[in-house]
């Protein structure tokens with residue numbers, strides 16, 4: 143950063159952004175983590191944010207904007223404190239994801255990408271989230287809620303609205319907020335890596351069978 | 360007979376398997392010490408001899424890929440690990456990284472040393488917060504332990520490792536789109552040649568490898584190429600992670616020698632969902648042509664699956680029983696490809712749009728039998744005429760389902776809509792029976 147950046151972000155935030163840029167051999171590579179970081183401050187990608195990144199990286203705002211609009215995880219309007227993704231790719235859909243998605247939207251009275259009036263919960267249908275052996279899969283702030291059904295998913299969003307969601311199935315001891323999760327995705331360590339299970343049962347299935355059959359030989 | 364060979368997964372059942380302490384207790388980072396005492400070329404030789412092939416889908420020999428990096432060229436070299444795992448059905452790298460990120464880091468250091476890279480990246484998909492935490496923490500712990508950074512283990516080798524988090528775009532799993540994304544652009548595939556080995560990240564020689572490929576390297580160095588090559592089949596060596604999902608009694612991960620069959624795997628998984636029978640399945644994710652119950656004994660190695668008309672892909676075995684409508688399944692995958700098409704080339708961008716329209720009509724029982732030929736025509740037009748393999752992947756489920764289930768498409772037309780009850784396919788339908 144040669145010139146001082148004119149932006150409404152705090153000096154601390156600007157210092158973090160500077161450290162993100164320094165991770166890379168070439169500065170432009172920092173666009174994606176910087177966008178994640180913006181979402182950790184404001185919850186979504188604002189015009190001001192785009193302009194700030196452009197200044198930091200000496201790019202045109204249009205160039206940063208072109209990148210931001212390419213990726214679905216960068217939001218252009220606020221999402222809920224808890225952003226829920228319901229997998230409706232084929233496998234989860236067939237196993238119950240479609241039913242879960244429909245009933246959760248109905249239950250909350252919102253549409254896809256909608257946010258509840260209290261700003262607590264937003265919902266989108268998502269593609270395969272690399273957890274098919276835990277289908278049907280629901281994500282919240284990109285943490286795993288495995289093996290869901292219609293009732294459990296409705297309970298989950300209700301608990302979010304009451305401000306006491308249960309911890310993820312494979313994740314930390316508490317569900318972090320959307321902004322907190324965005325900081326993690328920007329590469330900021332929140333110190334929660336040691337929490338939660340190392341693996342769920344399906345992950346361990348083959349290992350268990352291998353050990354049992356060894357013991358039996 | 361014990362047909363499973365847990366190597367990568369061997370310690371996943373230990374509560375602290377993801378920590379430095381847990382990994383070291385189980386022999387972690389011993390291969391690194393051995394590797395750093397070896398000539399880098401000897402490591403490439405060893406990986407070549409092991410027969411390890413890329414686990415990201417294409418099955419390209421890993422050692423050969425490393426050997427393509429020009430040496431003595433005075434240029435920076437890069438290693439980029441592909442942890443984008445987004446191919447529908449694929450769910451192996453994510454649990455691996457959650458349970459043991461250090462085995463990947465050890466592999467990264469060894470691979471970087473072998474190809475003379477001093478900078479490596481792990482490109483991970485952005486929708487897995489806790490996995491990002493685990494990998495980030497593991498990288499920091501490796502730095503603290505002197506396993507990354509300057510003069511690793513006092514052997515004079517320097518390596519910086521950066522975790523780069525994606526933001527929701529399947530196409531960024533394609534290696535050249537991934538590189539563009541990592542450079543800070545929209546993730547769109549590049550024209551090849553030049554291949555990444557010559558002009559990859561920042562136009563420098565670059566190796567892109569899948570998580571599982573790199574994670575397999577420490578065990579090869581520790582136990583030797585012959586040990587690895589003693590498992591598997593003639594041209595598909597070693598062990599690998601098979602992921603079973605869908606309508607089976609116990610879905611999950613199975614680490615087995617290449618060449619195991621779905622029949623054997625389903626057997627270990629407790630059979631197809633009780634009271635139901637296998638209808639169709641994917642051998643390696645949605646982009647690989649589907650199989651039926653006629654393929655239960657196909658050896659699941661690169662050659663065996665190819666000979667039967669599909670691809671081993673990511674070994675993502677998605678199982679669907681007879682309650683599942685194949686048209687619904689294929690339409691959903693096609694919607695995925697349409698959504699994920701990066702738009703760079705017209706046949707893929709427009710073709711996937713048309714495929715969705717045509718399939719929607721068919722699902723609703725509208726149209727005529729000739730429309731099936733139209734579907735195949737569109738597939739013909741996008742396959743091989745597009746920039747990257749996403750388009751071929753989009754055509755695969757359609758062509759293969761028409762090959763095996765043409766009557767079911769026609770049934771939709773006769774019936775004026777879908778003859779299946781989606782509720783019968785859900786796990787809730789049988790939850791009480793479990």
Ligand SMILES: Cc1cc2nc3c(=O)[nH]c(=O)nc-3n(C[C@H](O)[C@H](O)[C@H](O)COP(=O)(O)O)c2cc1C
Pocket residue numbers: 412413414415416417418419421441442443444445446529530531532533534535567568569570572573747748749
């Ligand atoms: C559309 C598309 C998506 C892909 N997604 C992934 C992915 O998520 N992970 C991966 O390792 N390879 C993926 N690949 C394959 C990569 O292009 C590349 O072949 C692979 O990362 C090379 O690593 P390997 O040789 O170790 O398999 C994808 C390919 C295509 C065409």
Ligand code: SF4
Pocket residue numbers: 530547548699700701702703704705707708745746747748749750
């Ligand atoms: S085939 Fe599709 S995804 Fe691949 S480059 Fe062309 S438009 Fe993009």
Ligand code: FES
Pocket residue numbers: 229230231232233234235269270271272273274277279447448449
């Ligand atoms: S299809 Fe839902 S996680 Fe894979």
